[in-house]
Amino acid sequence: MRVSLFITCVVDQLYPRVGEAAVELLTRLGVEVTFNPEQTCCGQPAYNTGYRREARAVAARTLDLLDRELRTSDYVVAPSGSCAAMVKKCYAELFARELEERERARRVAGRFYELSQFLVDVLGVEDVGAVFEGRVTYHDSCHLLRELGVSGAPRKLIRAVGGADFVEMSAPEACCGFGGTFSVKHPELSAAMAADKAADIERSGAEVVVACDASCMMQTAGVLSRRGSAVRCLHLAELLVSRGGQ
Amino acid sequence: MTMESRKHPDGPETFVENYRRALDDSGLRGALATATGKALDSRRQAVADVGEGDWERLRSRARAIKEHTVEHLDFYLAQLADKVERGGGHVFWAQTAEDARRYITELAARKGCGVAVKSKSMMTEEIGLNAALEAAGVEAVETDLGEYIVQLAGERPSHINMPAIHKTRGDVADLFTAKLGVERDDDIARMAGLARRVLRRRFAEAGMGITGVNYAVAETGTLVLVENEGNIRLTNSLPRVHVALMGIEKVIPRLEDVDVFLRLLSRSASGQQLCSYLSFLTGVKTSPSEEGPEEFHLVILDNGRTGMLANPHLRESLFCIRCGACLNVCPVYQKIGGHAYGWVYPGPIGAVLTPQMVGRERAAALPFASSLCGACRDVCPVKINIPDMLLRLRHEIKEGVRKSPPRAATRPAHHRLVTDDEADDEAEDELYVAPLRHRAADFVERALFMLWAAAMKTPFRYRAASRVARVAQSLFGRRNKDAARVLRVPRWAASRDLPPFAARPFRERWPELSKDAEEYRAAKIALPGDRPTRDGKGPAAARRG
Numbered sequence: 199m200r201v202s203l204f205i206t207c208v209v210d211q212l213y214p215r216v217g218e219a220a221v222e223l224l225t226r227l228g229v230e231v232t233f234n235p236e237q238t239c240c241g242q243p244a245y246n247t248g249y250r251r252e253a254r255a256v257a258a259r260t261l262d263l264l265d266r267e268l269r270t271s272d273y274v275v276a277p278s279g280s281c282a283a284m285v286k287k288c289y290a291e292l293f294a295r296e297l298e299e300r301e302r303a304r305r306v307a308g309r310f311y312e313l314s315q316f317l318v319d320v321l322g323v324e325d326v327g328a329v330f331e332g333r334v335t336y337h338d339s340c341h342l343l344r345e346l347g348v349s350g351a352p353r354k355l356i357r358a359v360g361g362a363d364f365v366e367m368s369a370p371e372a373c374c375g376f377g378g379t380f381s382v383k384h385p386e387l388s389a390a391m392a393a394d395k396a397a398d399i400e401r402s403g404a405e406v407v408v409a410c411d412a413s414c415m416m417q418t419a420g421v422l423s424r425r426g427s428a429v430r431c432l433h434l435a436e437l438l439v440s441r442g443g444q
Numbered sequence: 445m446t447m448e449s450r451k452h453p454d455g456p457e458t459f460v461e462n463y464r465r466a467l468d469d470s471g472l473r474g475a476l477a478t479a480t481g482k483a484l485d486s487r488r489q490a491v492a493d494v495g496e497g498d499w500e501r502l503r504s505r506a507r508a509i510k511e512h513t514v515e516h517l518d519f520y521l522a523q524l525a526d527k528v529e530r531g532g533g534h535v536f537w538a539q540t541a542e543d544a545r546r547y548i549t550e551l552a553a554r555k556g557c558g559v560a561v562k563s564k565s566m567m568t569e570e571i572g573l574n575a576a577l578e579a580a581g582v583e584a585v586e587t588d589l590g591e592y593i594v595q596l597a598g599e600r601p602s603h604i605n606m607p608a609i610h611k612t613r614g615d616v617a618d619l620f621t622a623k624l625g626v627e628r629d630d631d632i633a634r635m636a637g638l639a640r641r642v643l644r645r646r647f648a649e650a651g652m653g654i655t656g657v658n659y660a661v662a663e664t665g666t667l668v669l670v671e672n673e674g675n676i677r678l679t680n681s682l683p684r685v686h687v688a689l690m691g692i693e694k695v696i697p698r699l700e701d702v703d704v705f706l707r708l709l710s711r712s713a714s715g716q717q718l719c720s721y722l723s724f725l726t727g728v729k730t731s732p733s734e735e736g737p738e739e740f741h742l743v744i745l746d747n748g749r750t751g752m753l754a755n756p757h758l759r760e761s762l763f764c765i766r767c768g769a770c771l772n773v774c775p776v777y778q779k780i781g782g783h784a785y786g787w788v789y790p791g792p793i794g795a796v797l798t799p800q801m802v803g804r805e806r807a808a809a810l811p812f813a814s815s816l817c818g819a820c821r822d823v824c825p826v827k828i829n830i831p832d833m834l835l836r837l838r839h840e841i842k843e844g845v846r847k848s849p850p851r852a853a854t855r856p857a858h859h860r861l862v863t864d865d866e867a868d869d870e871a872e873d874e875l876y877v878a879p880l881r882h883r884a885a886d887f888v889e890r891a892l893f894m895l896w897a898a899a900m901k902t903p904f905r906y907r908a909a910s911r912v913a914r915v916a917q918s919l920f921g922r923r924n925k926d927a928a929r930v931l932r933v934p935r936w937a938a939s940r941d942l943p944p945f946a947a948r949p950f951r952e953r954w955p956e957l958s959k960d961a962e963e964y965r966a967a968k969i970a971l972p973g974d975r976p977t978r979d980g981k982g983p984a985a986a987r988r989g
Binding site: 205209210211212214217218221222225226228230232235237238241243244246247248249250253255256259340341343344345371372375378381382383384385386387389390391392393394416417423 | 460780812835840894896949
């Protein structure tokens, strides 16, 4: 099986270790991983801020690239629920009036998966052989949870990690407050939401909070570190390539 | 009119200043957390009691009814008006808030009503009716407890169905002491008893009773009113004249449709299976021995709603049944409450309605006041896709798809009197121009997104931009620690650390990664640390080529 990684711009620029983990994880599972370095961004920042002209220009290019990737790969996988939701859901709206692009978006959407969804629903794997000693909690990223309806897959994968003690925080589905440009336009509101999230994570007693989106990590880790918290923030892929220890 | 009120100090145009004040108010945040938490817990339990499957079926049914009704709104409104008139009621079609205000104040003058009792109605808030009545010499008395508290305090409601959600029990005790001249007592039951005694007298004095409408049944001309306190029943039955005010979207086709909405409304709002009082009002009394008012007037108001109807992307705005669940579940509303939104309807649905009613320019900040988390859509009893409409409004605001003039041209008139320059003032509203700093910020933002799109359109420019960012970081950042400050996002960085750009982006690491992966696959051997998996589907088993 051949998978083309859509690595997302945030992972590429800020969290390349997440992309490395995704490559290692999929490789260990027997998947042939490819990556097209021509890729840039899904277009979500502009789309969410109302600049559809700009979003469409970037999305059209990405859509074309993904479509080409799918000629040689079976699936496209992204370590992000948010970018996956953009491609799987919003492209249809963005290209509602362009017949050809809309059809291409529909085709790509059917074979585009968020990582945890891909592991559980496509590969049929829950235990990936990871070992991690410690207490772990999980934050539901909004777009993964509410746009793609994925909440079980990441939990199954975490529960199967050897040595990991999985605990739920009291409101795992509460937004971390990132919201892309929301956090830039209304940073105080965004920070107030993040503070609640951080407090909830700390109350859970977990040493590590796992998320499926680098943007949520950026927000949550940023607040935890500012609070001087000892809780670490990991992407699911990073947890799943762990082979023991903390 | 003073300059102060012309600037609308707490309107939607000053949203940022409004919410900063709210965030600093720890009492407010405590009150909001308690009340929204309680409402959500009760709702969750009520939905669980119905059962997930049945609840979803109810939501779909309700949505289908709304879709059908809004699609055929002209037909059902005509049917409703006809039935109401045949039942002896008067129907007035109000295009604007001003039309509705004028009709009601003139009616009060004609009927010699010096006092009007009111039940809780967001519609009357929307048109600023209380201020208009005061200006016409009619004393308007709110009779819903929360609404009464808000009126005594000289404020406006901060929630669709919990108007005084921003007040703690202590706040109310202080207010009653100050305004009613009683000894301070913060026992909730005794405070409610006091309000009841005061209000009962006002019911007896009132010549006019003004209510909203929950559902107006087209096939029978029946108005359905939902409440928990019994004040609506007194409002519509004791005074000689009953005026009901409804938006055009409140009509539903058949009596049996009421059932679907009743099941959803109270559970979504407060977790109740059904409200405490439910009134079905059809026609006026036909002989003096019957109970009820002598005259009934139904005011059907547009106030910008046909504009929503005309826009297929925003039509769902008209499906709202005002349960308030989206407010309770919204992480933004939970933090700042309703007043910060600056107009009548707060929360996610307010961020959708307000720009459409007061103008997209004036309320331009509201659709952006959301992380688009989608909790509002999940909780909505009519499945309104609020995040999608927020995105649509953002697009219309940024790219000017529909530069519609504010059709409603109403403003929060609650804290001041309507004066003769009202008309001038509304003309001024239509010509609303954002302050220079907002326009400048808009200009910069637009330029940045054009640059962003240019950079993202080719991998070469993307790599170049990423190099520029790294150079900037190494020049100005102290060992990658303060990327946030380098990027000049001090408000962001005030409460969070921003991760630095990685020394090498993923794409530069890919060639090595790819080589390693290739070798691993070719060798087909277990890496150190591999262990047998519980389901046998782990590394070894999955390595199927």
